[in-house]
Amino acid sequence: MKEPVIHRVLLVGDTTLDLLARMLEQSAELPTVEAFAAPYGQVYQTLLNPAHPVWAEKPDCLVVWTAPHLTLPSVEKLLRFDFPSAAAAYEAALADVDQFADSVLQAAPRVGLVIIPTWILPAHERWIQTLGWRQGLGPAHLVAKANLRLAERFASQQNIVLLDSQFWQISLGRSAYDLRMYAVAKILYSNALLARAAGEIKSILRGSLGQTRKVVVCDLDNTLWGGVVGDDGPENLKLGAPDPVGECYQAFQSALKALRLRGILLAIASKNDEQLALKVIDEHPAMVLRKSDFVAWRINWKDKAANLVEIAQELNLGLDSFLFLDDSPQERDRIRKALPEVDVPELPASPSEYGPFLTALSCFETPSLEKEDFERTHFYQAERDRSQTRDVASDFESWLRSLQIEVHATPLCRESVPRATQLLNKTNQFNLSLRRMDEKSFWEWAQQPSHAAYTFHVSDRFGDFGLVGLTSFNVRGSEARIVDFVMSCRVMGKQVEDALLGYTMKRARTRGAAKVLAEPVDGPRNGPAKQFFAGKFSNSAQTLLDPDRVIIPDQISIKEG
Amino acid sequence: MAAKELMMELIAILSEIRPGKDFVRADNFFEEGVLDSLDLTALVSALESCYGVFVDVDEMVPENFRSLAAIEKFLAGKGVGA
Secondary structure, eight states, X not given: OOOOOOEEEEEEESSOOHHHHHHHHHOOSSSOEEEEEOOTTOHHHHHHOTTSGGXXXXXXXXXXXXXXXXXXXXXXHHHTTOSSOHHHHHHHHHHXXXXXXXXXXXXXXGSSEEEEEOOOOOTTOOOXXXXXXXXXXXXXXXXXXXXXXXXXXXXXXXXXXXXXXXXXXXXXXXXXXXXXXXXXXXXXXXXXXXXXXXXXXXXXXXXXXXXXXXXXXXXXXXXXBBSOHHHHOGGGOBOSTTSHHHHHHHHHHHHHHHHHHTTXXXXXXXXXXXXXXXXXXXXXXXXXXXXXXXXXXXXXXXOHHHHHHHHHHHHTOOGGGEEEEOSOHHHXXXXXXXXTTSBOOXXXXXXXXXXXXXXXXXXXXXXXXXXXXXXXXXXXXXXXXXXXXXXXXXXXXXXXXXXXXXXXXXXXXXXXXXXXXXXXXXXXXXXXXXXXXXXXXXXXXXXXXXXXXXXXXXXXXXXXXXXXXXXXXXXXXXXXXXXXXXXXXXXXXXXXHHXXXXXXXXXXXXXXXXXXXXXXXXXXXXXXXXXXXXXXXXXXXXXXXXXXXXXOOTTSEEEEO | OOHHHHHHHHHHHHHHHSXXXXXXXXXXXXXXXXXOHHHHHHHXXXXXXXXXXXXXXXXXXXXXXXSHHHHHHHHHHTTSOO
């Protein structure tokens, strides 16, 4: 994955969370964090008082983890039947929820990211099951309503994540809680639960930084279907009903398809006869995934590590964004050893567990889902069509001209912040400064009067690339400095970067800048950006852009607004 | 289980909780700052999952876990290593 980023995480709770802080710090999972817990039981004091000593630690992430029966006194009363009327307890509880939400909203601007695990009743609270969900009476109903209220109150807050704690608490059931530890040290949750919470918090942080997997490369035989197509023949593969094993493989394909639809790319690396395998993919009646669901494949008898490297080159993506799924322990071992940056999980032994295994993975976390995510596979397919026309075009210039590229430049706006931040955090290659920021911090930065940020939407005659460029600069007197210059690898090699730089320079000049500077950072993988800028500097200074070398290519048209 | 083997396992468990500390020489982890009360809860949890024992709330006191010898004695009382 990418270079580790240090996060400072403040934990606030109504129980002792120091152990969670320690787990977050000791976990080998990225990002590396420094974590510290506020004294337990001081939720409101900490949230409402910016002068509370914990804020001196300058956290950039705040986790507020409370238990409903501790933080909402009326929930406890309802659970214990200690109320004059259930309706009154209910009303009071909802007022408590609002007070809690107000406090979180007050504290939220002090950090980049706030994580609030949702409320859940302890697994040992059976109460009266018949009435638990009765409106106006049942604690289960009340806690659900309280969570919904929080979701409503935080709906417009870009930096507050309401984290579904039920997802990780439910898997441990009664052993999620350790009442001995509560008696001894006011630790409500078991070590196992705290470890899961730490894992989930880390995955949210990775998602907010774009440190996620983008491509799933799958094997075929005994991975996407049961059996070996070359030996058993397409008609004897286990795939789909009524064969129960076939149903499992089909369910696994459905899980992969869901990933594909939300923007994760699918590819194939299989030792097989290509024609035969593709025939199964396109013609087998029970296949969920078809050829059009995959952006690349290497179906041959070559080494799979070499095939993965080729796929990465074809897609212009780093191997550190790859996840590799193969039923063969030998192949998994081969990839782990040859390409350690690829994530190679152990597939479960039974195909019935393939689907649940995939849907439980936390490596695809994302802070937002944008239009570009839903259309990603099409972008890559259009790119394949483009490459094919390049192969027949007589020269590069006339091929570029034939693409009819259009760039639509727009000042950064609230609506484009999620996608712009996604681009900023996920782009490794064409990235000038490798600055990683969360949505809120980036928006605030861009709002400064001396700062400017632009987003670029690119399309050509084959289709729409979506929002694939982001540039920003600051102006000081007659000097502008380009702070971010980020472009998706999807549009590399089409001189779009020239158009983006030309446009950005033009904007900087209209803001009164006589000189425009850029300083590429020396990152591990931003070679394309470094090389591009190296050709744009004046001979006298390696940070000063030479206007004679920054030219918007005439075959690219730029629209504004 | 041989006493030496158990000792090595305990050192491994403790090192996971507090890396790089000298557990062999310490007479009292808690008084000498090798472990704190938070570590005690992590230690109990680790011992429970490693040896399948149950540590009751009245047993969760520093005396039972203050040194390697104390932990060994405590576990022996639960039938571990005996």
